[in-house]
Amino acid sequence: MPTLIETKDLCKIYNRHKPDELQALSDVAFSIDQGQVAVLKGPSGSGKTSLLSLIGCMARPTSGSIRLADKDVAKLPERFLAELRRDLFGFIFQQFNLMRELSLFDNILLPLYPTEISGKEMKSRADEILRQLELGDRKQQKVKQLSGGEQQRVAIARALINQPEIIIADEPTAHLDRALTEELLTILARLKQNGKTIIIATHDPAIYQQQELIDRSYLMHDGNLLEVERL
Numbered sequence: 677m678p679t680l681i682e683t684k685d686l687c688k689i690y691n692r693h694k695p696d697e698l699q700a701l702s703d704v705a706f707s708i709d710q711g712q713v714a715v716l717k718g719p720s721g722s723g724k725t726s727l728l729s730l731i732g733c734m735a736r737p738t739s740g741s742i743r744l745a746d747k748d749v750a751k752l753p754e755r756f757l758a759e760l761r762r763d764l765f766g767f768i769f770q771q772f773n774l775m776r777e778l779s780l781f782d783n784i785l786l787p788l789y790p791t792e793i794s795g796k797e798m799k800s801r802a803d804e805i806l807r808q809l810e811l812g813d814r815k816q817q818k819v820k821q822l823s824g825g826e827q828q829r830v831a832i833a834r835a836l837i838n839q840p841e842i843i844i845a846d847e848p849t850a851h852l853d854r855a856l857t858e859e860l861l862t863i864l865a866r867l868k869q870n871g872k873t874i875i876i877a878t879h880d881p882a883i884y885q886q887q888e889l890i891d892r893s894y895l896m897h898d899g900n901l902l903e904v905e906r907l
């Protein structure tokens with residue numbers, strides 16, 4: 677499979693030229709092929725979220741390149757980055773980032789609002805994803821009425837509604853118990869089977885020890901990235 681994402685000499689410096697300047701990423705070389713699953717482990721503050729946000733076109737590097745499907749995205753203007761984010765990526769955050777007062781159905785549709793997709797198509801996609809994640813009968817309920825595990829599944833449904841090629845998950849099991857973690861692993865395995873490319877930052881051995889799921893393992897320390905045989 678072709679390389680889908682490749683970074684070279686990637687650096688991120690926050691608060692540049694200020695007293696609190698901080699180098700979060702140093703010359704990072706990360707690469708993943710289409711259809712692979714990569715995990716990223718490292719202590720708190722080592723730069724995992726910073727790397728995911730650069731790869732996911734949510735922020736720009738201070739220097740270095742990010743090739744995404746053979747396009748250098750490091751210097752693209754914001755409106756192109758926004759398009760890439762919307763079309764290519766699904767994001768699963770550790771805090772879910774859901775709108776608690778809105779229904780589950782409306783939360784899932786949020787990423788589609790800036791697009792041209794018809795209302796009918798939106799509804800049919802949402803119904804299908806909700807069915808797959810066994811949330812179909814709760815779709816009109818408000819998010820605040822759901823359990824943690826249900827909210828996790830809503831967050832996954834929202835990440836999948838734009839049919840993304842790449843899924844980025846930042847500590848996706850941070851608030852899940854063992855059973856829900858297993859459920860998430862089943863969902864990730866299914867996504868991999870469907871050809872999705874997945875990048876997961878995690879401290880959780882229940883994820884990074886899944887040898888069948890994981891193709892590439894990376895370790896971060898103080899902004900430096902190292903590819904390892906296994907974590």
Ligand SMILES: Nc1ncnc2c1ncn2[C@@H]1O[C@H](COP(=O)(O)OP(=O)(O)OP(=O)(O)O)[C@@H](O)[C@H]1O
Pocket residue numbers: 690691698699700718719720721722723724725726727
């Ligand atoms: N927007 C920002 N402005 C300034 N410093 C930041 C910003 N975001 C992150 N940092 C700093 O950059 C370093 C790397 O942070 P990052 O969140 O990427 O690490 P992490 O490995 O994801 O940590 P955690 O596991 O705790 O989420 C940390 O020292 C952090 O304080």
